[in-house]
Amino acid sequence: MIQENSLEEEKLILDDIASRLKAFGREREELIPILQMIQERHAYIAEDAIKMAAEYLGIAICEVYGVATFYNQFRFHPPGKNHIKVCLGTACHVRGGDIILENFERKLEIRDGETTPDREFSIERVACVGCCALAPVSVVNETVQGHMAPSKVEGLILGFKIEKEKAEREKKKSEPAQ
Amino acid sequence: MSPLNNETVQKAFGVIRDEAKRRRDAFREEPVPKIQIGMATCGIASGALETKNAFEEVLAERKIKAHIRTVGCIGHCYAEPVVIMDHPESGFPPIFYHNVTPGKAKMLAKSFLEDGDPLFEHVLGAMEENDLVPQVLDFPRFNQEKRVVLEKCGCVDPEDIYEYIADGGYETLAKTLQLAPNEIIEEVQESGLRGRGGAGFPTGRKWDLARNADGQHKTVICNADEGDPGAYMDRTLLESNPHQVLEGMAICAYAVGAQKAIVYVRAEYPLAVKIVTKAIGQARELGLLGEGVLGSSFDLEIDVFQGSGAFVCGEETALIQSIEGNRGMPRHRPPYPVQQGLGGQPTVINNVKTLASIPPIIEHGATWFRAIGTEESPGTAIFSVVGNVVHAGLVEIPMGVTLRTLIFDICGGVPNKKKFKAVQIGGPSGGCLPEEFLDTPIDFDSLIQAGAMMGSGGMVVMDEDTCMVDVSRYFLDFTQKESCGKCTFCRIGTHHLLNTLERITKGEGRDGDLDQLETLSEDIKNGSLCGLGKTAPNPVLTSLRYFRDEYEAHVKERRCPARMCRTLTAFYIDLDKCARGCDACVGSCPVEAIFTTKNRKKGVDQSLCVKCGECMVACPAEYDAVMKVSPPDLAPVVD
Numbered sequence: 001m002i003q004e005n006s007l008e009e010e011k012l013i014l015d016d017i018a019s020r021l022k023a024f025g026r027e028r029e030e031l032i033p034i035l036q037m038i039q040e041r042h043a044y045i046a047e048d049a050i051k052m053a054a055e056y057l058g059i060a061i062c063e064v065y066g067v068a069t070f071y072n073q074f075r076f077h078p079p080g081k082n083h084i085k086v087c088l089g090t091a092c093h094v095r096g097g098d099i100i101l102e103n104f105e106r107k108l109e110i111r112d113g114e115t116t117p118d119r120e121f122s123i124e125r126v127a128c129v130g131c132c133a134l135a136p137v138s139v140v141n142e143t144v145q146g147h148m149a150p151s152k153v154e155g156l157i158l159g160f161k162i163e164k165e166k167a168e169r170e171k172k173k174s175e176p177a178q
Numbered sequence: 179m180s181p182l183n184n185e186t187v188q189k190a191f192g193v194i195r196d197e198a199k200r201r202r203d204a205f206r207e208e209p210v211p212k213i214q215i216g217m218a219t220c221g222i223a224s225g226a227l228e229t230k231n232a233f234e235e236v237l238a239e240r241k242i243k244a245h246i247r248t249v250g251c252i253g254h255c256y257a258e259p260v261v262i263m264d265h266p267e268s269g270f271p272p273i274f275y276h277n278v279t280p281g282k283a284k285m286l287a288k289s290f291l292e293d294g295d296p297l298f299e300h301v302l303g304a305m306e307e308n309d310l311v312p313q314v315l316d317f318p319r320f321n322q323e324k325r326v327v328l329e330k331c332g333c334v335d336p337e338d339i340y341e342y343i344a345d346g347g348y349e350t351l352a353k354t355l356q357l358a359p360n361e362i363i364e365e366v367q368e369s370g371l372r373g374r375g376g377a378g379f380p381t382g383r384k385w386d387l388a389r390n391a392d393g394q395h396k397t398v399i400c401n402a403d404e405g406d407p408g409a410y411m412d413r414t415l416l417e418s419n420p421h422q423v424l425e426g427m428a429i430c431a432y433a434v435g436a437q438k439a440i441v442y443v444r445a446e447y448p449l450a451v452k453i454v455t456k457a458i459g460q461a462r463e464l465g466l467l468g469e470g471v472l473g474s475s476f477d478l479e480i481d482v483f484q485g486s487g488a489f490v491c492g493e494e495t496a497l498i499q500s501i502e503g504n505r506g507m508p509r510h511r512p513p514y515p516v517q518q519g520l521g522g523q524p525t526v527i528n529n530v531k532t533l534a535s536i537p538p539i540i541e542h543g544a545t546w547f548r549a550i551g552t553e554e555s556p557g558t559a560i561f562s563v564v565g566n567v568v569h570a571g572l573v574e575i576p577m578g579v580t581l582r583t584l585i586f587d588i589c590g591g592v593p594n595k596k597k598f599k600a601v602q603i604g605g606p607s608g609g610c611l612p613e614e615f616l617d618t619p620i621d622f623d624s625l626i627q628a629g630a631m632m633g634s635g636g637m638v639v640m641d642e643d644t645c646m647v648d649v650s651r652y653f654l655d656f657t658q659k660e661s662c663g664k665c666t667f668c669r670i671g672t673h674h675l676l677n678t679l680e681r682i683t684k685g686e687g688r689d690g691d692l693d694q695l696e697t698l699s700e701d702i703k704n705g706s707l708c709g710l711g712k713t714a715p716n717p718v719l720t721s722l723r724y725f726r727d728e729y730e731a732h733v734k735e736r737r738c739p740a741r742m743c744r745t746l747t748a749f750y751i752d753l754d755k756c757a758r759g760c761d762a763c764v765g766s767c768p769v770e771a772i773f774t775t776k777n778r779k780k781g782v783d784q785s786l787c788v789k790c791g792e793c794m795v796a797c798p799a800e801y802d803a804v805m806k807v808s809p810p811d812l813a814p815v816v817d
Contacts, residue, residue, distance in 0.1 A: 133255030
């Protein structure tokens with residue numbers, strides 16, 4: 001089950017997009033840069049954002065949707081706080097990239113393209129991140145992790161969980177002091 | 179062009195060059211040690227950032243005076259992070275260190291910079307001839323390369339335009355502006371340069387067609403939509419030396435009469451986008467781009483367009499569609515983009531490597547270029563040699579070198595004493611070549627004859643543990659997903675090919691499957707419009723041609739000879755070899771499939787096992803008790 005953003009969050013996002021759209025021209029060529037801007041700002045493209053882009057450029061919603069779904073880069077659900085991209089390029093495949101993907105899926109109990117219910121993690125498979133000499137590779141929050149192994153998968157996830165617990169503990173500690 | 183214009187250009191460039199040289203000399207003459215760190219994506223992935231921080235820390239802590247300089251990627255990915263330390267006072271030449279972890283960095287700074295001991299055990303080699311340290315150029319990985327395109331990669335700071343200029347950069351652009359456009363085109367035609375994007379179309383001819391095409395708003399596009407999984411030289415080039423590509427684009431634009439140029443970069447390469455955008459800004463500031471380049475009457479604006487992750491957009495008509503804001507679907511050619519491309523105007527689309535080859539060609543002349551490589555394919559080829567190979571990385575070699583030299587002599591062959599099985603060249607459009615073809619010279623035509631193709635230059639070496647059926651399935655999985663869906667044969671045909679291959683790898687192959695794969699492959703080739711569909715069946719066809727016995731083992735015996743297809747293999751623990759007291763395998767198993775019986779026998783619960791192979795890695799080498807067999811029913815049952 002993927003959790004969607006709350007209405008408030010959604011409204012904030014849409015306001016932001018509306019303010020940024022003004023920087024773009026109204027030609028068709030601006031469509032992909034606009035979609036890229038939306039995704040860069042908010043990590044995904046909400047249904048209403050598509051409507052806004054269509055309205056702004058004066059084209060049909062289905063046109064925008066058609067383009068957005070054609071390209072692999074665009075996401076339509078909010079990703080997790082920690083986004084994991086598992087490279088399945090040729091070199092990574094030969095060195096067992098699918099095993100790494102499977103380990104992430106099993107550990108987090110989601111499939112690729114999904115987000116954990118608590119929105120902490122999401123997994124995505126990518127074709128090649130261009131670090132083939134370090135295969136198998138995963139990209140965790142923009143950090144490229146080379147020479148992955150099933151044990152490294154566990155270590156990474158454990159690391160995030162420990163950090164989160166630590167942050168929560170500290171939050172609790174500081175709260176009574178207030 | 180008027181002589182006055184020539185003088186203006188020369189004068190304008192002279193000022194910039196003098197400034198660049200002044201800066202370089204000032205840097206060189208400063209009497210402090212220099213530390214040079216490779217910081218392209220692969221370097222950063224290997225931890226170059228941490229290494230740099232470690233150097234900074236230790237320098238500050240011990241109050242050592244030294245300059246840290248970041249450069250691009252030198253192509254030796256197996257050795258990343260790489261550091262070159264130049265400490266003239268010590269009496270040693272500049273030294274190349276490999277795999278420099280933060281700990282090593284601190285150690286090096288202390289012992290080399292403070293005590294003058296270069297720590298020989300971590301040295302890969304010296305950068306110049308000397309009596310103390312063996313030179314890196316003595317190693318085959320260095321001396322058999324011929325660097326034309328990658329020459330300055332890893333030597334200049336990609337974020338500083340002056341470094342490129344001090345190294346002779348943009349000199350050729352200044353020279354170009356003093357020549358007539360047709361002279362440039364003639365030189366390129368004379369050089370015999372062929373497009374490095376894979377198809378090998380003569381670049382000079384493309385430019386000539388574009389120059390003679392009608393249109394007021396011609397465009398030059400640099401195709402950096404490197405989608406081929408397993409190739410990353412375009413990224414390296416853009417990240418390590420973007421100015422050489424920009425210079426090539428400017429020369430091309432001048433020659434064909436374009437005032438606008440676009441660098442089309444893949445979205446998966448954020449660092450490349452950042453560096454190219456910065457480089458364009460710097461070039462514009464110095465008047466090397468923009469209105470009236472170097473005071474001449476030639477205007478050029480270069481923009482960056484980010485692709486959005488569609489493999490098919492590497493095809494030129496699809497690429498144009500995507501810039502225009504549409505779905506990247508190829509259209510019928512002719513008209514070719516050089517006649518009617520972006521916005522209906524003539525458009526030259528060249529690969530990154532092609533454009534980066536231009537400045538050296540114009541600088542040294544066509545005859546010099548022709549002397550490298552073979553008659554039909556002059557120049558060099560860049561390969562990213564990866565997979566099961568010792569010295570993985572980018573290699574630039576003259577065309578005509580054999581595969582054996584490249585894989586075994588230059589890249590050190592297959593690691594872990596495994597046997598070489600095949601080499602996959604050209605990514606999803608290419609093919610797998612077995613050992614018999616190792617003496618094939620590398621050039622456009624020989625590779626096509628052998629059944630592979632140059633493609634974008636991805637080269638994946640496979641050892642005996644790689645299953646050819648699974649590799650074909652992998653490529654089909656990729657092309658099937660990336661098919662844009664326009665042609666029926668490509669859309670549905672690849673789907674059926676994939677289904678059949680999936681069945682075979684799961685041991686559910688049927689009689690007649692192999693023949694069907696062949697006929698369907700041929701149909702897809704004939705029935706598709708663009709390169710994607712026309713070449714998608716290549717991995718299947720070549721592997722069927724050279725490794726048919728492997729396919730047959732899967733279909734008839736339900737056995738995977740390479741023991742890679744997971745449904746057809748099983749792990750078990752050889753009780754004669756097992757130490758029984760150690761629990762390494764039990765601890766390593768992510769799904770707790772390994773159990774211990776009362777008399778300390780170890781068994782694998784096949785219903786739980788996911789075949790990840792962790793136990794095999796975990797089992798200490800002196801026991802080596804974890805076994806992998808195919809078909810799975812060969813695994814003994816422990817109870």
